[in-house]
Amino acid sequence: xxxxxxxxxxxxxxxxxxxxxxxxxxxxxxxxxxxxxxxxxxxxxxxxxxxxxxxxxxxxxxxxxxxxxxxxxxxxxxxxxxxxxxxxxxxxxxxxxxxxxxxxxxxxxxxxxxxxxxxxxxxxxxxxxxxxxxxxxxxxxxxxxxxxxxxxxxxxxxxxxxxxxxxxxxxxxxxxxxxxxxxxxxxxxxxxxxxxxxxxxxxxxxxxxxxxxxxxxxxxxxxxxxxxxxxxxxxxxxxxxxxxxxxxxxxxxxxxxxxxxxxxxxxxxxxxxxxxxxxxxxxxxxxxxxxxxxxxxxxxxxxxxxxxxxxxxxxxxxxxxxxxxxxxxxxxxxxxxxxxxxxxxxx
Amino acid sequence: xxxxxxxxxxxxxxxxxxxxxxxxxxxxxxxxxxxxxxxxxxxxxxxxxxxxxxxxxxxxxxxxxxxxxxxxxxxxxxxxxxxxxxxxxxxxxxxxxxxxxxxxxxxxxxxxxxxxxxxxxxxxxxxxxxxxxxxxxxxxxxxxxxxxxxxxxxxxxxxxxxxxxxxxxxxxxxxxxxxxxxxxxxxxxxxxxxxxxxxxxxxxxxxxxxxxxxxxxxxxxxxxxxxxxxxxxxxxxxxxxxxxxxxxxxxxxxxxxxxxxxxxxxxxxxxxxxxxxxxxxxxxxxxxxxxxxxxxxxxxxxxxxxxxxxxxxxxxxxxxxxxxxxxxxxxxxxxxxxxxxxxxxxx
Numbered sequence: 258x259x260x261x262x263x264x265x266x267x268x269x270x271x272x273x274x275x276x277x278x279x280x281x282x283x284x285x286x287x288x289x290x291x292x293x294x295x296x297x298x299x300x301x302x303x304x305x306x307x308x309x310x311x312x313x314x315x316x317x318x319x320x321x322x323x324x325x326x327x328x329x330x331x332x333x334x335x336x337x338x339x340x341x342x343x344x345x346x347x348x349x350x351x352x353x354x355x356x357x358x359x360x361x362x363x364x365x366x367x368x369x370x371x372x373x374x375x376x377x378x379x380x381x382x383x384x385x386x387x388x389x390x391x392x393x394x395x396x397x398x399x400x401x402x403x404x405x406x407x408x409x410x411x412x413x414x415x416x417x418x419x420x421x422x423x424x425x426x427x428x429x430x431x432x433x434x435x436x437x438x439x440x441x442x443x444x445x446x447x448x449x450x451x452x453x454x455x456x457x458x459x460x461x462x463x464x465x466x467x468x469x470x471x472x473x474x475x476x477x478x479x480x481x482x483x484x485x486x487x488x489x490x491x492x493x494x495x496x497x498x499x500x501x502x503x504x505x506x507x508x509x510x511x512x513x514x515x516x517x518x519x520x521x522x523x524x525x526x527x528x529x530x531x532x533x534x535x536x537x538x539x540x541x542x543x544x545x546x547x548x549x550x551x552x553x554x555x556x557x558x559x560x561x562x563x564x565x566x567x568x569x570x571x572x573x574x575x576x577x578x579x580x581x582x583x584x585x586x587x588x589x590x591x592x593x594x595x596x597x598x599x600x601x602x603x604x
Numbered sequence: 605x606x607x608x609x610x611x612x613x614x615x616x617x618x619x620x621x622x623x624x625x626x627x628x629x630x631x632x633x634x635x636x637x638x639x640x641x642x643x644x645x646x647x648x649x650x651x652x653x654x655x656x657x658x659x660x661x662x663x664x665x666x667x668x669x670x671x672x673x674x675x676x677x678x679x680x681x682x683x684x685x686x687x688x689x690x691x692x693x694x695x696x697x698x699x700x701x702x703x704x705x706x707x708x709x710x711x712x713x714x715x716x717x718x719x720x721x722x723x724x725x726x727x728x729x730x731x732x733x734x735x736x737x738x739x740x741x742x743x744x745x746x747x748x749x750x751x752x753x754x755x756x757x758x759x760x761x762x763x764x765x766x767x768x769x770x771x772x773x774x775x776x777x778x779x780x781x782x783x784x785x786x787x788x789x790x791x792x793x794x795x796x797x798x799x800x801x802x803x804x805x806x807x808x809x810x811x812x813x814x815x816x817x818x819x820x821x822x823x824x825x826x827x828x829x830x831x832x833x834x835x836x837x838x839x840x841x842x843x844x845x846x847x848x849x850x851x852x853x854x855x856x857x858x859x860x861x862x863x864x865x866x867x868x869x870x871x872x873x874x875x876x877x878x879x880x881x882x883x884x885x886x887x888x889x890x891x892x893x894x895x896x897x898x899x900x901x902x903x904x905x906x907x908x909x910x911x912x913x914x915x916x917x918x919x920x921x922x923x924x925x926x927x928x929x930x931x932x933x934x935x936x937x938x939x940x941x942x943x944x945x946x947x948x949x950x951x
Contacts, residue, residue, distance in 0.1 A: 406906050406907065407906065408755045408851045408906065410757030410836075410849035412759070412799055412838065412840070427781065430777060430781070431781060434774065434777070434778060445882045446882070446886055446888075447886075447888060450841065450842050450843050450887070450888070451842060451886050451887050451888045452759055452840065452842060452847055452886055452887055452916075453886060454847070454849070454884050454885070454886070454899070454900055454914045455879075455882070455884055455900070459879035459880075462902065462903060462905075463860075463879060463900070463901070463902035463903070464902055464905065469905070472905050472906075485905070485906035485907065486905065486906055487851060487904045487905050487906035487907070487910065487912060489757075489849035489851075489900065489912060489914060491759065491847075491849065491914075493759070493799065493840055493841075494797065494840075494841050494842075495797050495798060495799060495841075496797050500799055500801070500838075502757035502801070502836035502838065504755045504834060504836075513810075532802075532806035532810060533806075535792045535793070535802070537801050537802055538801070539793055539794075539798050539799055539800060539801070540797070540798055540799055541793075541794060541797070541798045552801070553801055553802070553810070553836065554810070555809065555810035555811055556809060556810070557834045558809075558811065558816070558819050558832070558833065558834050558835075559753050559754065559755065559819075559832035559833050559834035560753065560832065560834070563834065565834060565836060567801045567836060567838075569799075
């Protein structure tokens with residue numbers, strides 16, 4: 258049987274599960290699959306395509322014979338294990354922040370910069386979930402003019418923080434409706450009927466790590482080193498789907514007709530924008546969809562060259578697993594992934 | 605007994621209830637109180653300060669002998685009844701959008717433009733809930749330089765749409781957690797575990813009525829007719845508390861120390877901003893508070909003259925009832941409200 262030996266690192270997590278489902282749904286040429294997890298989650302079995310697979314301990318030896326690793330087990334795990342996987346001859350598509358800003362690691366959204374995959378030296382980084390969702394409609398708009406400045410406010414679902422975070426939200430909501438409080442554990446503050454305007458860790462400049470990802474990853478993916486982006490990232494009591502209010506100022510006036518024409522043709526983007534019919538993207542509507550939904554496309558009362566839009570995308574799909582599998586598909590298509598059978602044996 | 609005859613129009617609604625509580629809490633000099641409601645809600649009694657009052661039908665005759673009307677029963681009711689109340693000799697503090705943009709009606713946040721009350725001709729308008737929350741920290745920052753441009757994204761609680769909206773959210777959440785759906789009625793889309801990026805009605809320019817309030821009311825209250833403001837308004841599954849991510853560009857660089865110094869002295873504003881201690885405003889923390897909370901004060905990676913902040917304020921208090929009662933207090937303080945006893949009898 259032809260195809261690739263694929264390892265999913267972090268196979269028991271929400272993104273890992275979605276990676277497995279996406280490989281199957283998109284008929285990625287899998288020869289054999291390996292489910293890897295940290296000591297906490299390893300052991301037992303998990304089914305994939307009607308077969309049971311053991312969930313094995315993620316350790317360097319596990320990558321022997323593996324061609325492709327889809328990794329989403331946290332930065333520390335990627336830091337330790339991605340080099341080992343590369344050493345073993347695999348290509349790693351890494352969904353953590355660990356390698357994203359490294360000069361020798363391409364950071365890729367295939368619809369935007371698939372060609373960057375050619376520069377890979379074993380690791381290709383998947384962007385942050387909210388960055389991926391925002392860039393899907395933003396990047397194509399470069400055709401209309403230089404992006405002078407972008408102001409983003411995000412509305413990020415709890416699944417972006419993992420399944421324990423979703424459970425915490427649901428428990429808090431359930432107990433609160435019965436008059437009881439569940440103290441926060443995954444989050445720093447209660448998320449039930451609340452918002453948390455801080456995701457990730459705080460930096461010296463008082464931005465959060467999540468917020469600067471929007472700035473720096475956008476620059477790298479779009480190849481605009483000085484792109485002016487500022488962002489506020491906020492956690493909202495939603496299960497799946499990251500949304501954002503995006504304000505873009507171009508270097509010239511742009512027509513909404515042109516914006517819509519560009520977005521209508523952008524792969525992976527779907528316009529949902531009809532005020533008369535109350536059509537606009539919501540998290541519930543983007544959850545479980547591959548396409549990123551964009552709507553509320555309108556001018557800008559504050560700037561003649563400004564455009565506002567609202568975007569919602571499934572953070573587990575385009576924000577994580579789908580994009581990772583799409584990167585793997587580019588590797589296959591462009592001959593950048595060699596099955597172990599035809600690779601020189603690592604010394 | 606000295607004091608004023610006060611009528612609360614929309615007394616059974618969330619804002620009306622909060623108006624009654626605020627009058628009491630702030631010891632507004634009430635001589636007699638009158639609870640008015642539409643035919644749907646009139647009848648029965650309601651207690652205030654340990655006495656029972658009938659909930660009377662809101663009609664022109666109800667304003668006889670009334671000095672002050674606090675009105676929050678919707679635009680149509682204000683359109684019909686506010687002129688009648690003025691005709692009867694009362695001053696109306698109106699919490700609807702009906703009169704806000706009229707040249708002969710002051711639109712007032714007392715901490716910002718109390719002096720505008722002097723121009724009143726019977727009606728003084730209370731700003732929109734999200735506008736009030738955002739302007740509390742924004743307006744004082746004018747001391748640091750001209751506001752070149754403001755980009756706002758709101759996160760507005762369901763109570764901003766009335767108590768039926770809160771009930772709808774809670775029912776939807778409750779039923780959804782038991783695997784059932786409750787179709788939206790108050791809102792256009794499900795609000796449980798969701799976001800609705802459209803508040804109010806759509807305009808021809810594709811903004812919503814709620815969004816342009818932020819622009820036009822801000823200009824009027826701050827007295828900057830050409831102020832550049834763009835806004836996206838989003839409903840979130842929160843009970844009480846409107847929040848907003850605000851990006852401001854000044855005409856010069858401003859220091860964060862100066863921003864903090866200004867906000868620390870701004871009446872009605874409280875800074876909650878300490879990343880090390882995970883202090884930042886959340887809706888749960890602003891609910892039930894008079895002060896508007898501001899945090900996440902930081903520079904702007906996209907602009908040398910930019911500042912970002914996050915604000916959360918109780919939409920029923922500073923966003924509605926508190927501000928209305930504060931306007932009434934200004935009227936009393938500045939001799940702009942005359943008790944019926946000393947007024948000439950209307951012809």
